[in-house]
Amino acid sequence: xEILYKSTRGGENGVTASQAILKGLAQDGGLFVxxxxxxxxxPMETLAQMSYQEVAYEVMSRFFTxxxxxxLKDCIARAYDEKFDTExxxxxxxxxxxxxxxxxxxxxxxFKDMALSILPHLLTTAARKNNAKNEIVILTATSGDTGKAxxxxxxxxxxxxxxxxxxxxxxxxVQEKQMVTQKGENTxxxxxxxxxxxxxxxxxxxxxxxAFAGELAASGFQFSSANSxxxxxxxxxxxxxxxxxASLVKNGEIKDGEKVNVTVPTGNFGNILAAFYAKQMGLxxxxxxxxxxxxxxxxxxxxxxxxxxxxxxxxxSSPSMDILISSNLERLLYWIxxxxxxxxxxxxxxxxxxxxxxxxxxxxEQLKDFYGDYADEAExxxxxxxxxxxxxxxxxxxxAVAASVYNKYRKESGDTTPVILASTASxxxxxxxVLHAIDSxxxxxxxxxxxxxxxxxxxxxxxxxxEEIRTAPVRHQTVCEADEMPEIVKKILGI
Ligand SMILES: *Cc1c(COP(=O)(O)O)cnc(C)c1O
Numbered sequence: 176x177e178i179l180y181k182s183t184r185g186g187e188n189g190v191t192a193s194q195a196i197l198k199g200l201a202q203d204g205g206l207f208v209x210x211x212x213x214x215x216x217x218p219m220e221t222l223a224q225m226s227y228q229e230v231a232y233e234v235m236s237r238f239f240t241x242x243x244x245x246x247l248k249d250c251i252a253r254a255y256d257e258k259f260d261t262e263x264x265x266x267x268x269x270x271x272x273x274x275x276x277x278x279x280x281x282x283x284x285x286f287k288d289m290a291l292s293i294l295p296h297l298l299t300t301a302a303r304k305n306n307a308k309n310e311i312v313i314l315t316a317t318s319g320d321t322g323k324a325x326x327x328x329x330x331x332x333x334x335x336x337x338x339x340x341x342x343x344x345x346x347x348x349v350q351e352k353q354m355v356t357q358k359g360e361n362t363x364x365x366x367x368x369x370x371x372x373x374x375x376x377x378x379x380x381x382x383x384x385x386a387f388a389g390e391l392a393a394s395g396f397q398f399s400s401a402n403s404x405x406x407x408x409x410x411x412x413x414x415x416x417x418x419x420x421a422s423l424v425k426n427g428e429i430k431d432g433e434k435v436n437v438t439v440p441t442g443n444f445g446n447i448l449a450a451f452y453a454k455q456m457g458l459x460x461x462x463x464x465x466x467x468x469x470x471x472x473x474x475x476x477x478x479x480x481x482x483x484x485x486x487x488x489x490x491x492s493s494p495s496m497d498i499l500i501s502s503n504l505e506r507l508l509y510w511i512x513x514x515x516x517x518x519x520x521x522x523x524x525x526x527x528x529x530x531x532x533x534x535x536x537x538x539x540e541q542l543k544d545f546y547g548d549y550a551d552e553a554e555x556x557x558x559x560x561x562x563x564x565x566x567x568x569x570x571x572x573x574x575a576v577a578a579s580v581y582n583k584y585r586k587e588s589g590d591t592t593p594v595i596l597a598s599t600a601s602x603x604x605x606x607x608x609v610l611h612a613i614d615s616x617x618x619x620x621x622x623x624x625x626x627x628x629x630x631x632x633x634x635x636x637x638x639x640x641x642e643e644i645r646t647a648p649v650r651h652q653t654v655c656e657a658d659e660m661p662e663i664v665k666k667i668l669g670i
Pocket of ligand 1: 285286287320321403440441442443444445446447495496573599600
């Protein structure tokens with residue numbers, strides 16, 4: 176049965192999957208959501224025998240119903256190939272009773288690769304299906320990982336260009352180096368003076384500017400988004416929860432139908448929303464444990480029903496979670512409001528006007544499966560150190576936020592349900608913070624010396640992605656103010 180997409184704010188309905196992917200954001204500023212969540216109507220025993228790519232097809236074909244089998248399988252084959260350093264694509268590692276779902280084996284060693292390796296192919300296929308003749312311009316704001324992963328996905332894909340904005344002082348040195356050395360004639364990187372929210376707001380404003388879109392169309396371009404608001408990024412993320420569950424069944428770690436909890440280090444709310452969608456599809460997920468760093472807007476939201484972004488923005492050692500506006504939360508709001516665009520719109524208007532909103536009792540009632548907590552900088556570091564000392568397994572700062580929160584949850588609740596924890600970045604991506612947590616004596620070493628140390632103490636190989644940037648030349652050096660973003664985009668496109 177066909178699944179159609181509609182805006183969370185009610186302005187668009189009956190949009191096919193390929194159109195929704197092509198548009199990115201709905202015209203009314205809302206996010207595209209499926210008109211229903213399809214059932215995972217395939218036996219777990221069957222899924223347990225499948226490769227990652229095969230599971231990906233089963234999940235995505237249920238959401239992207241206007242893609243042919245051949246189109247979808249082609250996109251999947253191009254995405255999940257040797258760019259990943261393991262055939263499993265998303266392997267599980269068990270340490271201290273937690274199943275760490277390692278989502279960092281792709282081109283940029285962070286979890287954004289899981290979706291951004293397939294999005295360019297979904298997008299160019301969608302363009303072909305809809306006879307779109309314009310060149311697709313991807314505009315993205317990044318807190319570090321998205322930008323690089325998007326560029327790696329789009330670099331030299333014909334018919335596309337990509338422009339990435341990042342906060343000049345809001346990403347790690349390695350993240351910055353990864354971005355400014357990006358190859359590909361169609362890639363552009365711009366640093367802005369401001370934080371991630373400034374960059375994201377700037378991108379949203381450009382998207383919502385109808386006059387700008389008109390100018391663009393006249394010059395043969397059209398915008399699309401690679402941010403996690405694109406439904407073409409969200410759905411591929413549902414896959415790894417299904418795959419992880421099936422792997423646990425296959426390996427006899429859990430019984431088919433047994434509940435598992437899921438813990439996710441959260442920023443923009445895309446990853447955990449994908450787990451929520453997996454649960455709605457029928458996957459046996461119990462609690463959804465939402466872990467924040469000191470920017471704990473979501474923790475307060477789950478506890479009180481009040482979302483309040485009016486607070487100090489804190490720079491932490493988990494920069495990809497330094498976010499005060501979690502865009503994908505809008506999709507959850509829409510769902511818990513009983514798919515009411517009016518209620519969703521009211522919340523979003525409040526947020527825009529005053530930076531805060533409160534959901535009603537009926538909506539709060541729907542949040543029972545979520546648990547939110549946060550870890551401060553000291554707790555995050557302690558978690559890295561103690562896990563390393565006890566097991567030899569080294570995790571990155573984002574994953575450590577989640578592990579710390581999970582340990583608190585388990586202590587507080589006594590809930591011993593098996594847990595899958597989304598491990599969102601390789602420790603090599605945040606080596607300085609990771610080694611500092613283990614022993615501050617390492618602080619004096621240079622970035623690349625530190626990576627050699629990490630390789631020794633964790634007994635793992637330095638990933639290809641890191642080896643590559645050691646010698647790569649800087650190709651991008653533009654810096655601007657947030658309010659100059661529209662001008663910069665025009666300049667880059669030559670309009
Ligand atoms: C993007 C990112 C997150 C947050 O994921 P969301 O889907 O935005 O909630 C967590 N950890 C890392 C390493 C990331 O890159």
